[in-house]
Amino acid sequence: MPSTSPTNGRIGVLLVNLGTPDSPQTGDVRRYLNEFLTDGRVVDMPAAIRYPLFQGLVVPLRAPKSAKIYQQLWTDRGSPLLFHGLDLQKLVQEKLGKDYLVAFGMRYQNPSIEKALQELRDAAVDRIIVLPLFPQYASASTGSVQEKVMEIVSKWWVVPSISFISSFVEVPGFVGTFATLGKEEMAKHDYDHVVFSYHGIPERHVLKGSHNGHCKLGSCCASYTKSNRYCYRAQCFETSRQLGKALGLSPEQYTTCFQSRLQSRLRDPWLQPYTDEVIKEFPAKGIKSVLAFSPAFVADCLETTIEVGEEFKELFEEAGGEHWQLVPSLNTHPQWVETVADMLRQH
Numbered sequence: 171m172p173s174t175s176p177t178n179g180r181i182g183v184l185l186v187n188l189g190t191p192d193s194p195q196t197g198d199v200r201r202y203l204n205e206f207l208t209d210g211r212v213v214d215m216p217a218a219i220r221y222p223l224f225q226g227l228v229v230p231l232r233a234p235k236s237a238k239i240y241q242q243l244w245t246d247r248g249s250p251l252l253f254h255g256l257d258l259q260k261l262v263q264e265k266l267g268k269d270y271l272v273a274f275g276m277r278y279q280n281p282s283i284e285k286a287l288q289e290l291r292d293a294a295v296d297r298i299i300v301l302p303l304f305p306q307y308a309s310a311s312t313g314s315v316q317e318k319v320m321e322i323v324s325k326w327w328v329v330p331s332i333s334f335i336s337s338f339v340e341v342p343g344f345v346g347t348f349a350t351l352g353k354e355e356m357a358k359h360d361y362d363h364v365v366f367s368y369h370g371i372p373e374r375h376v377l378k379g380s381h382n383g384h385c386k387l388g389s390c391c392a393s394y395t396k397s398n399r400y401c402y403r404a405q406c407f408e409t410s411r412q413l414g415k416a417l418g419l420s421p422e423q424y425t426t427c428f429q430s431r432l433q434s435r436l437r438d439p440w441l442q443p444y445t446d447e448v449i450k451e452f453p454a455k456g457i458k459s460v461l462a463f464s465p466a467f468v469a470d471c472l473e474t475t476i477e478v479g480e481e482f483k484e485l486f487e488e489a490g491g492e493h494w495q496l497v498p499s500l501n502t503h504p505q506w507v508e509t510v511a512d513m514l515r516q517h
């Protein structure tokens with residue numbers, strides 16, 4: 171008998187990344203930073219301080235400097251974070267076929283999450299799976315996407331079934347694709363050491379997310395368990411362990427460190443060790459060639475191409491290092507596209 175169930179329509183998928191300016195001009199960078207840095211999950215100050223401080227002082231000072239860096243990053247296809255995201259959307263849609271509708275949005279600026287969710291709503295999808303493209307859970311990234319999606323959907327008259335993939339450090343294809351890319355680089359050159367550099371967050375953010383005060387920012391994060399399921403620091407260490415294993419490295423052959431801290435006069439500590447400080451000390455220890463991974467990102471962006479690929483290379487060479495190589499991000503590697511499609515099929 172043919173099914174009369176109304177619930178055999180398409181499954182909606184929303185892929186979300188962080189966001190990038192519309193152009194590398196100062197005005198667009200200012201608009202982007204204003205939206206990003208007034209998000210209470212990114213800068214967790216009371217709104218009455220956050221808005222005047224960031225919109226009135228921090229962003230106007232930072233925007234022209236950031237714009238210069240974005241101009242270095244920009245390509246014929248625009249911002250890498252955006253075009254890799256759109257390419258991934260298309261390829262995952264092809265893999266999943268007509269039973270799914272895959273949309274793509276950015277937490278800040280464009281294409282907006284609102285527009286992407288509207289596409290899914292217009293198509294009357296059965297349910298929605300949201301995949302924030304951040305391997306490790308942080309309130310400032312994944313949490314912010316979740317909050318935004320819920321804020322929008324909660325205003326719809328009909329609120330659909332909706333679920334989130336909150337992190338994917340334990341998905342074998344995530345580490346597996348990075349390992350494939352890393353092995354390609356290792357076949358071309360002998361490296362003295364490997365660096366896994368993650369986006370930093372303030373230590374306070376980790377402590378605020380700690381279940382029952384479990385996290386003391388010490389050896390508690392050295393294992394990844396039920397008690398620290400959503401701990402960013404523990405998930406970063408777990409990623410390094412899995413990647414080290416996949417690359418055949420012993421723990422002494424790699425270092426886990428944290429980059430991109432937002433310097434402020436408050437000097438609040440961010441996750442340590444800081445990548446820029448770690449790599450300056452390498453040459454004196456006899457480490458002259460380094461292979462660097464940025465496993466907090468699944469697409470190349472300002473923080474990988476410019477910060478790790480160029481700025482850290484310069485710091486390392488100034489300190490006496492000889493060879494610094496960034497492993498490209500997952501972007502649209504076929505193994506990664508298959509991994510994303512599988513994650514969604516299995517969810």
Ligand SMILES: C=CC1=C(C)c2cc3[nH]c(cc4nc(cc5[nH]c(cc1n2)c(C)c5CCC(=O)O)C(CCC(=O)O)=C4C)c(C)c3C=C
Nearest residue numbers: 188189190212236251308310311369371432466471472473
């Ligand atoms: C991996 C996930 C990310 C977390 C966690 C995160 C936290 C976080 N970021 C800032 C401040 C900035 N980040 C910037 C760029 C940026 N950040 C992420 C991802 C995470 N951020 C990405 C993918 C990018 C690159 C975007 C691109 O267009 O290529 C920037 C902007 C650049 C600059 O001016 O330096 C800022 C600022 C904070 C404060 C924070 C946690 C508290």
Ligand SMILES: [Fe+2]
Nearest residue numbers: 188369430473
């Ligand atoms: Fe960031």
Ligand SMILES: [Fe+2]
Nearest residue numbers: 385386390391
């Ligand atoms: Fe911990």
